Amino acid sequence: MPEDFNVTAYEVEGKVDYNRLEERFGIKPITEEMEERIRKLAGESHYLIRRKIYFAQRELNWLLDEYEKGNKFYVYTGIAPSGSMTVAHLLQFIMAQWLQEKFDADVYIQIPDEEKFLTKNDPKLTLEYVNGLAHEDALDIVALGFKPKKTKIYFDTEHANQIYKHAVRVAKRITFSTLKDAFGFSNETNIGAIFYTSTQAVGTFIKSAEEGRKIPCLVPLGVDQDVHFRVARDVVEKLGYYKPAIIHSKFIPSLKGGPKMSSSDPNGAIYLSDKPEDVVKKVNRAITGQQSTAELQKKYGGNPEKCSVCQYYKYLFETDDKKLEKIFEAERDGSMLAGEHKAALAGKINEFLEKHRKEKARLKNKIDDFILQPQA
Amino acid sequence: MPEDFNVTAYEVEGKVDYNRLEERFGIKPITEEMEERIRKLAGESHYLIRRKIYFAQRELNWLLDEYEKGNKFYVYTGIAPSGSMTVAHLLQFIMAQWLQEKFDADVYIQIPDEEKFLTKNDPKLTLEYVNGLAHEDALDIVALGFKPKKTKIYFDTEHANQIYKHAVRVAKRITFSTLKDAFGFSNETNIGAIFYTSTQAVGTFIKSAEEGRKIPCLVPLGVDQDVHFRVARDVVEKLGYYKPAIIHSKFIPSLKGGPKMSSSDPNGAIYLSDKPEDVVKKVNRAITGQQSTAELQKKYGGNPEKCSVCQYYKYLFETDDKKLEKIFEAERDGSMLAGEHKAALAGKINEFLEKHRKEKARLKNKIDDFILQPQA
Numbered sequence: 001m002p003e004d005f006n007v008t009a010y011e012v013e014g015k016v017d018y019n020r021l022e023e024r025f026g027i028k029p030i031t032e033e034m035e036e037r038i039r040k041l042a043g044e045s046h047y048l049i050r051r052k053i054y055f056a057q058r059e060l061n062w063l064l065d066e067y068e069k070g071n072k073f074y075v076y077t078g079i080a081p082s083g084s085m086t087v088a089h090l091l092q093f094i095m096a097q098w099l100q101e102k103f104d105a106d107v108y109i110q111i112p113d114e115e116k117f118l119t120k121n122d123p124k125l126t127l128e129y130v131n132g133l134a135h136e137d138a139l140d141i142v143a144l145g146f147k148p149k150k151t152k153i154y155f156d157t158e159h160a161n162q163i164y165k166h167a168v169r170v171a172k173r174i175t176f177s178t179l180k181d182a183f184g185f186s187n188e189t190n191i192g193a194i195f196y197t198s199t200q201a202v203g204t205f206i207k208s209a210e211e212g213r214k215i216p217c218l219v220p221l222g223v224d225q226d227v228h229f230r231v232a233r234d235v236v237e238k239l240g241y242y243k244p245a246i247i248h249s250k251f252i253p254s255l256k257g258g259p260k261m262s263s264s265d266p267n268g269a270i271y272l273s274d275k276p277e278d279v280v281k282k283v284n285r286a287i288t289g290q291q292s293t294a295e296l297q298k299k300y301g302g303n304p305e306k307c308s309v310c311q312y313y314k315y316l317f318e319t320d321d322k323k324l325e326k327i328f329e330a331e332r333d334g335s336m337l338a339g340e341h342k343a344a345l346a347g348k349i350n351e352f353l354e355k356h357r358k359e360k361a362r363l364k365n366k367i368d369d370f371i372l373q374p375q376a
Numbered sequence: 377m378p379e380d381f382n383v384t385a386y387e388v389e390g391k392v393d394y395n396r397l398e399e400r401f402g403i404k405p406i407t408e409e410m411e412e413r414i415r416k417l418a419g420e421s422h423y424l425i426r427r428k429i430y431f432a433q434r435e436l437n438w439l440l441d442e443y444e445k446g447n448k449f450y451v452y453t454g455i456a457p458s459g460s461m462t463v464a465h466l467l468q469f470i471m472a473q474w475l476q477e478k479f480d481a482d483v484y485i486q487i488p489d490e491e492k493f494l495t496k497n498d499p500k501l502t503l504e505y506v507n508g509l510a511h512e513d514a515l516d517i518v519a520l521g522f523k524p525k526k527t528k529i530y531f532d533t534e535h536a537n538q539i540y541k542h543a544v545r546v547a548k549r550i551t552f553s554t555l556k557d558a559f560g561f562s563n564e565t566n567i568g569a570i571f572y573t574s575t576q577a578v579g580t581f582i583k584s585a586e587e588g589r590k591i592p593c594l595v596p597l598g599v600d601q602d603v604h605f606r607v608a609r610d611v612v613e614k615l616g617y618y619k620p621a622i623i624h625s626k627f628i629p630s631l632k633g634g635p636k637m638s639s640s641d642p643n644g645a646i647y648l649s650d651k652p653e654d655v656v657k658k659v660n661r662a663i664t665g666q667q668s669t670a671e672l673q674k675k676y677g678g679n680p681e682k683c684s685v686c687q688y689y690k691y692l693f694e695t696d697d698k699k700l701e702k703i704f705e706a707e708r709d710g711s712m713l714a715g716e717h718k719a720a721l722a723g724k725i726n727e728f729l730e731k732h733r734k735e736k737a738r739l740k741n742k743i744d745d746f747i748l749q750p751q752a
Contacts, residue, residue, distance in 0.1 A: 114540075114541070114544045117544065117548065118544060118547070118548055127541060127544065127545060156540070157537075157540060157541040157544070158537065159537075160536035160537045160539070160540035160541070161533075161534065161535075161536045161537045161750070161752075163536070163540075164490075164532070164533060164536035164539075164540055165490075165503060165533040165536070167568075168490045168493065168494060168503065168533070168568045169503060170568075171494070171566060171567045171568030171569075171571065172493065172494055172566050172568050172569075173566065174566060174567050175563065175564045175565065175566055175567070176552060176561075176562075176563050176564070176565055176566075176567060176570060177563035177564055179567060180563065185552075186552075187551065187552050187553035187556065188551045188552070188553055189551065189552055190547055190548050190549065190550060190551055190552075191547045191550050191551070191552060191555060191570050191571050191573075191574060192543075192544045192546075192547030192548050192571065192574065193547075193548075194552060194567050194570055194571065195547065195567050195568065195570065195571035197567075198567060198568065374537070374752040375752060376537075376750040376751060376752040
C-alpha cells in the first residue's frame with residue numbers, strides 16, 4: 001500500500017487516515033466503554049473525547065482501574081516552543097486542565113526549551129530565544145485555568161538538575177539504532193537531537209521519582225508525539241516505574257487546508273498572540289467545504305468535514321454538541337454562506353483570545369506559583 | 377604499518393609509541409623552548425614537564441603569549457569515577473594544582489558522575505554509586521593542596537543547571553557520524569554515551585560563559601582523552617570562545633606491566649584507598665626491569681625503562697631529578713636488588729597515602745568550599 005500520508009515527530013504530510021495510523025503505531029481506539037468509564041468517574045464527559053478528537057490510547061483501562069482502586073494518576077504533557085503558541089496547541093492543555101479538575105490530578109508540563117534549537121536549522125531559534133518563548137508559553141498555558149499548587153511547569157535548561165539525572169537512565173537503555181528507525185535519524189543528525197527524546201520520557205516518571213513511589217501517569221498528546229513513548233515506555237518500566245497511559249489527539253487542520261495546523265505556517269494557523277484584525281483576515285481566507293459560488297452553495301450545500309471553519313468549531317470553539325450540529329447542518333443545507341460563517345468564527349476566536357489575554361495579564365506576576373521549584 | 381598499539385577514550389592496548397601517537401592525534405611535542413617559557417613564567421620548572429611525562433600540547437605557545445600579555449588562563453581538567461582513584465589519576469591534578477599556584481589560575485574540575493554509568497556495562501556502576509564515588513574523588517582531589525576560592529569542582533548530575541544548556545550548544549554542532557569515527561561508536565551505542573562528550577567540552581568555556589568574556593583555558597589531560605577535544609575544539613571556537621590549549625600526559629604503566637595503570641585492574645594499580653599492607657603486597661608483585669636472579673642482576677644490571685618500580689618513582693614518587701637518577705643507576709648497575717627496591721617504593725607510597733588520608737580527614741567538612749556553587 002502506498003504511503004499516502006506520513007506522520008513523524010517532525011512532520012505531518014498527506015491526508016491522515018487515523019485508523020491506519022493506529023495500526024502503524026500499535027495504538028488502540030478509545031472505545032465507547034472507556035468513554036463511559038471516564039464520564040462516570042469525572043461526573044461529565046468531555047467534548048474532545050465525545051468527538052473522537054482524542055481518538056486513541058495506550059493502557060487507558062489500566063489507568064482507570066488503578067484510579068478506581070484509589071491509586072490516583074498525575075498528568076504529564078508539554079510543548080516544544082518554536083514561536084507563539086497556536087490554538088492547535090491548546091488541545092493537550094485543555095484536556096490536562098480538565099483532568100486536573102475532574103480527577104484531582106497534579107499536572108506536570110515539560111517545556112523543552114532546547115528541542116527546536118536542536119532539531120530545526122533556523123538561525124532565529126537560538127537557545128535564548130527559545131527560552132524566552134518557553135516562558136511566554138508557560139503563561140499562555142496557565143491562563144487556561146490550571147491550579148497553582150497542582151501544576152508544575154518545567155524548562156529543560158532551567159530544571160536540568162531535576163531532569164538530566166533521570167534522562168541519562170533512560171538514555172542508557174536506548175540505542176542509536178532504535179532512534180534511527182523511530183525518528184528517521186541519520187548519521188548526520190546532531191548528538192543533542194539524538195539525546196533529546198530521553199528528556200521527554202522523564203515526565204512520565206518524574207513525580208514517582210520525586211516521591212519515591214510508583215504513581216500512574218496519563219499523557220495527553222498529539223499523535224505525532226507517540227513515537228517518543230513507543231521508544232521509551234518499556235524503558236520506563238525497566239527503571240521500576242509504571243508504563244505511562246497515553247491518549248492521542250488528532251490534528252486540527254490548517255485554515256488553508258492541509259493535515260495539520262503548524263506554527264510554522266503563519267497564514268494557516270491562529271496564534272494566541274494574533275490581533276483581532278489578523279484573526280479576521282486569516283479566517284476570511286480559510287478554506288471551507290462550500291461550493292464555489294453562493295448560488296451553488298444555497299442549492300447543493302457544503303461539506304463540514306472538509307470545511308476548516310466547521311472543524312475549528314468542532315475542535316475548539318463550540319463545545320456544545322447541539323450548537324455544533326446546527327453549524328454543521330447550516331453548512332450542509334446551504335443556509336449559511338461562507339462570509340457569515342467565517343465572521344461568526346472570527347468573533348468566537350477573538351472572544352476567546354480577548355479573555356485569554358486578560359487572564360495572562362492577571363497571572364503575569366503569579367507565574368512562579370505554577371513552575372516546578374528548581375533545585376540547586 | 378600494523379596497528380601495534382591502540383589508544384581510544386575507552387581503552388589502551390599494546391606498547392604505546394608516543395611519537396606515533398602525536399601524528400595520529402595531530403598533537404605537537406612540548407618543546408624545550410616551551411618548557412623554558414613555562415619555567416620563566418612560573419619561577420620554576422615541573423618534574424612532569426622536565427621528564428616529558430607531559431609530552432605533547434595544543435596551542436601552548438598561544439596560551440603563554442596571552443598570559444604574557446596579561447590575559448590570564450584558567451585550568452580545566454576532570455576525572456570520570458568508576459572506583460577509588462588510583463595514583464595514576466593524580467597526574468592531572470598535580471599539574472592543575474601547580475598551575476593554580478604558579479599562574480594564579482582558577483581550576484575547574486568536572487567529575488562526570490554519569491560517564492562510566494553510561495559507557496560501562498557493569499551493574500555495580502549505578503548512577504547513585506558513581507555519584508558517591510564522585511564525592512569521594514572530590515575529597516581526594518582537594519587533599520592535593522588546591523585553594524578553596526580558586527577551585528570549582530562540579531558534578532554533571534548535580535550541576536546540570538550550569539552544564540546542560542551549554543552542552544546542547546556543543547551537541548548541536550556535532551553529528552553522530554563524527555563520533556562514530558572518533559570514538560568507535562556503533563548504531564548499538566546508547567544515546568547517553570553519544571551525548572556525553574558535549575558535557576566534557578563545556579569545561580573549556582564554562583568560566584568564559586559564566587563571566588561573559590573570552591578567557592583562555594588550559595586543559596591538562598591523559599592523552600587518551602584528547603579525542604573529546606579533537607571533536608569539540610572547533611565547535612568551542614564557533615560558539616565564540618577560545619579553543620582550549622591542551623597539555624597531554626603519558627600513561628603510568630601498570631605494576632604488572634602493560635601500557636596503562638587502570639582502575640579496573642586491582643593488582644596492577646595503587647588506589648588512594650589502599651591500606652599500607654595492600655601497597656606492600658602489590659609493589660612486591662610488581663614487574664621490574666631486573667634480571668631473573670639476584671646473581672644475574674648483580675652481574676648485568678637491569679633496565680629502569682622496563683621497571684614499573686622505577687617508573688613509579690619517575691612519574692610520582694621521586695620529584696628530585698638527582699635522586700631519581702641514583703635510583704635508575706642502582707637498577708642499571710645491579711647494586712639495588714628487587715626486594716630492597718620495592719620495599720623503598722612501598723614505603724614512599726605509604727608515606728604519601730598516609731599524608732593524603734590526613735589531609736582528607738582535615739578537609740572533610742570543608743569540601744563545600746571547593747565545589748562550584750550550584751544554581752537553582
